[in-house]
Amino acid sequence: MTTIPVIDLMGSLRSGNSTAPRLTWYGPDSERVELSGRVLDNWVAKTSNLLQDELDAEPGMRLRLALPAHWKAMVWALAGWQLGLETVLDGGPADFMATDNPGGAMDQYDAVIAVALPALAMRWPGDLPAGCLDYAAEVRSHGDVFMPHTDPDPSSPALTHQGRAVPHGELITGFACPHTEGVRLHVPADSGLESALANALGAWQQGGSVVMTHPAVALTDKLLADERIHGS
Template sequence: MNANDRTPADLLRSALASDPGRPLVTFYDDATGERVELSVATFANWVAKTANLLQGDLSAEPGDRAVLLLPAHWQTAVWLLACSSVGVVADVGGDPASADLVVSGPDSLDAARACSGERIALALRPLGGRFPQPPDGFADYAVEVPGQGDRFAPYAPVDPDEVALVVDGVELTGAEVVARSREDAGRLGRPGGGEGGVRVLSGLSYGTWDGLSAGLFAALAGGGSVVLCRNLERLGDGGLEKRVEDERVGVVRR
């Protein structure tokens, strides 16, 4: 964490400069058995590619609104930071009809069609796999993103005092997201994280600030890491305790 960080994208850049090899997001889907672990460097590479897709192919500009109709997932975390990198407002679970572009998972495609702008669909399959058949009216993220550049530079500087995130109807500037994330990281402390900060297991939805913070932003602000769990209720008896032990989790939020 750098005291000069003013946007979520700044937090990621500082993490990359500090320790690119440490784990940042470990994702489980307990409905499919999927497990994916992304280091800071790997996560930042996905963010750069997605930001290039946003700014280049989708012609997104600072102040544009991207509605994210996505669950708590590692690819959703990528989109949140990519939006911050470009200056696009990430509206989590907002109204697609009022959006400049929409990013949808497979379960919300019908609702996403209300957006008259660009539409991106994520299959949310293991290892970032593509749709067997691209949804009509959507670009398949898994097809579009691999060829994007590994480095990203915004056409215009991102203003930390402009709205960066909308969650549960509340608008937050980039600077406010950073401030809240730092406060939450301080409350979490460092149990189980050693010198690198706390390791948080989160089964919370990304539809609230608490879910976004526990599942991404507090880890970025505090030098920690996240074990992000989808369909956590599918774990059998003793499954959560074993995961906490195996993943060396210090804090559980569910």
């Protein structure tokens, strides 16, 4: 089986100290979500299975993430990369779009997936355009283990970064930010999704973890101490 760095990374997150926090999210209205390596891998596997089994996604297809920096956006990016998709962050053409604001331009995509951002959302709050898939309502029914139907190509693009197409095989070396071993890294959501992904990949690659905060959340001394944020 051909592997790409994200597949190896997901394997490391679900093995070893898999119950340790890997992604912690602070959102509005005192929302706090903590995902261990095992739970993060579970969300990513379910999302990859949704893409592959329900939407017929295959390696080389393009997934637009019209989402803010958020823990669910991180799950979507990892799921797409695990499947061998190219993640589109700049609004370019794509086969699929995951968005927290579904509406017009539905006909530009093979499928549009509505992603409700509140952690406890069990379905989209309100009506959805015809043909739009409700992520919260659908994802939990998919399998906890992802087995690709087709091996991803390490030389195919994972995303475009600074005007350069970064292949899947170079996603860690050519996109992820370098960080120290075991880092507990603060990632502000207002730095944008691309920056959040680059920093999180670099932290996880070093066995570290990430604390992401919504722009409305104050980074207090208490939060820093409670989350043991350290390193770089």
